Amino acid sequence: MVSEFSGTVDNRRHDELLQITLSQNKPKSDCSSNTSTLSGSVFPCKFDKSWHRDVIKYLFKEGFVPKDIHVDLLATLGVGAPGLSTMQTWAAQCRRKDSLGDDPMSAYPGTATSVENIDCVHLMVMDTTRLTKIQIANSISTYCEKVENIVHNELGMMKVFARSMSHVLTPDQSALG
Numbered sequence: 001m002v003s004e005f006s007g008t009v010d011n012r013r014h015d016e017l018l019q020i021t022l023s024q025n026k027p028k029s030d031c032s033s034n035t036s037t038l039s040g041s042v043f044p045c046k047f048d049k050s051w052h053r054d055v056i057k058y059l060f061k062e063g064f065v066p067k068d069i070h071v072d073l074l075a076t077l078g079v080g081a082p083g084l085s086t087m088q089t090w091a092a093q094c095r096r097k098d099s100l101g102d103d104p105m106s107a108y109p110g111t112a113t114s115v116e117n118i119d120c121v122h123l124m125v126m127d128t129t130r131l132t133k134i135q136i137a138n139s140i141s142t143y144c145e146k147v148e149n150i151v152h153n154e155l156g157m158m159k160v161f162a163r164s165m166s167h168v169l170t171p172d173q174s175a176l177g
Contacts, residue, residue, distance in 0.1 A: 052082050056090045066091040113150055117142060121150045125157065 052073075059069045066087040073081040082090075120140050124131055133144045133151075140147075151157050 049082075053090055056082075056087060057094050060091050060094045113146060113154060117146070118150055118154050121147060122155055125151065125155070 055073070056066075056069055059072070060066070064072075067084065069091070070081070070084045070087045073087075117140055121136055124136055124139065133147045137144045137147045
């Protein structure tokens with residue numbers, strides 16, 4: 001059975017196509033119970049950044065310049081439309097690459113630590129308790145934030161005056177400090 005929409009694109013104006021897209025697509029972001037009226041239509045919530053990027057990419061690929069896309073989205077979405085400089089940035093990204101998604105983050109998150117680093121930091125802190133985070137970080141060639149993560153989260157220690165001590169202090173010990 002052949003559908004009436006057989007893959008051919010009819011020659012609608014881009015603003016009519018945008019209105020149809022706005023009325024049929026649901027945004028990816030969480031919708032609150034608030035509704036806002038934008039250019040005569042009632043939308044359940046604001047559209048997220050990726051939705052805006054997709055619309056801008058589509059209109060840019062259709063041959064529209066960023067200023068025209070901005071004027072059209074401003075007329076359609078009102079205050080919810082991205083700014084002209086954002087449109088120009090995203091259009092420039094369309095020229096350079098195919099995907100408009102955010103670039104991937106580092107594969108090694110800041111909270112991930114190796115067992116070797118944990119052992120080195122533990123030995124250094126137990127050997128010399130008056131070391132600073134910077135001294136430890138320089139000796140194992142890592143960042144101060146990572147050393148802080150190891151000392152506090154992995155080893156369960158905190159800085160008491162000038163010494164690193166275990167978090168579990170008795171009431172008598174904590175009264176002394």
